[in-house]
Amino acid sequence: MKEEKIKLEIAGMTCDHCATGIKKMLSQNEGVKEANVSYPKATCECSFDPTKTSKEEIINTINGTKNYRVKSEISENGNSRNNQFDLIIIGGGSAAFSAAIKAESLGLTTLMVNGGLDFGGTCVNVGCVPSKNLIRAGESAYHATHSNFEGIKPKGVDIDFAQIIKDKKKLVATLQEKKYMDVVSDFENLTMLKGWAKFKDNKTILVDGKEYKAFKFLIAAGATTNIPTIEGLDKIDYLTNVSLFDLEEKPESLTIMGAGYIGLEIAMAYNRLGVKVRIIEFTDRVLRTQTPDISEALETQMRKEGIEILPNFRAVKFEKQGNETIIHCKCPDGSFTQIIEKGKVVIATGTKANTSQLGLDNIGLELTKSGHIAVNEKMETNLPNIYAAGDVTNTPAFVYTAAFEGKIAVENAFSGTDNKADYSSLPWVVFTDPQIAGAGLDEAQAESKGIPFEVSKLELKDVPRAIAANDTRGFIKLIRNSETDKLIGARVVAPEGGELIQQLSMAIKYRITVKDLADSFYPYLTLGEGIKLAAITFGKDVSKLSCCAS
Structure with missing residues (x-):
């Protein structure tokens, strides 16, 4: 019989009784x-029959307890195996760092492998x-x-575009250091590695030709x-948000392909910084995931500010002519036109x-039709020892959901918990002007x-705060x-509509009734009072109520 x-x-033992308990537990494995x-x-030495059990099973038995964790495997020379x-963690963003923080608190030896963008x-x-x-x-x-006030005449503005971008870069560097790298700088069990990870099998990855293993x-x-x-x-040297945000020379103009939240936020920011902006959208309206009244309100403001929006236009060909880009488009009526972008x-x-370079075919990891990693509410994949979190998965793509998912994935993997992600009341914001915010279901x-x-829909023209501010855009x-x-x-x-959505998210989560919202106190002349008025609108015409009436 072969013996290994x-x-x-x-980690986690506090006395000899702990050691005895672990020994007794392992002895139940034949x-x-x-x-x-x-x-x-703080060690455990086992000899075992590999035909009846395995290293992984022994380690998982210990890690399945409430108090004890295997920190590392120790090699024959007494050193922890530097590749085990x-x-x-594959990735270096919010989900990865949240996971690393939780792993450190559990005493887990952790390797974070990050390729592409910087850590963060x-x-x-x-x-x-x-x-x-x-x-x-x-x-x-x-x-x-x-100005929203006739008595105030703005004098104009001088925009130093290059300085704005330099300040942005400084801010990014500062937060990347303080909120990410400094947070894990004193972690004893975390190793950080730059490179591209590829699965060799479901227990091994390759990074620059070197193998690393994990449970x-x-x-x-x-x-x-x-x-x-x-x-x-x-062939046209296009930009994405990655390259655009670092461009210190102000572009003469921008044509943005796409009218989702990323394209819209870029459009409003750069238009207001003095760049002529055009949006080409192949569907019938901007922010197509939302109801038409939201799209209409946003399009009205964007066109008012001089942003050109071309809905139902589909780009079919790009070509470069000198310093200009020619965009060949199919128009809504089926004809074709050429748009010149200088x-x-x-x-x-x-x-x-980002799944194409991970070698997922080598391990049979299941993907959705959109190419995201399929996970359940516990962040489990179809493989029992592999979890996934953040934008790589089929979950809502927000930094705060990614962080939450990274944390519960590690808890579920190593602590025996059954934590789940419930996004039924998830709040979100699109930072245009006006802002678009939501939680729960739309109609x-x-x-x-x-x-x-x-449905109750209250126009801001009936909200005292908006009336007093001479800014009644939205609802x-x-x-x-x-x-x-x-x-x-x-x-x-x-x-600033995004500042309201957390209260509404909590109301949905805790199953608050509309009557409760209507009967609550709200400070007068706050935007939040609009929630009360919108709740009242289910049964009354608020335009016929006096101020502060209910």
């Missing part, structure tokens, strides 16, 4: 021939942070040239811009999961689910279950 041995470093566990040395880890991932490097910084810069410029894996590789297959596109073309046609989604519902829309009166969804279109 394994020596493990164990494949384990002998188990010697030492509390003072409890957890390997999309949000801090090329997503949330730079885009919202540029949006705020654009707002400052806009308010210096536009569990978390794929948190993120997503990147989905570049459409259009003739000539690869500046830059920006691709904002959605994202795709179209409620109808598709067969839920009996009613507040509440969707309730008409049988239970419970709030099931909300949409807000308003300046």
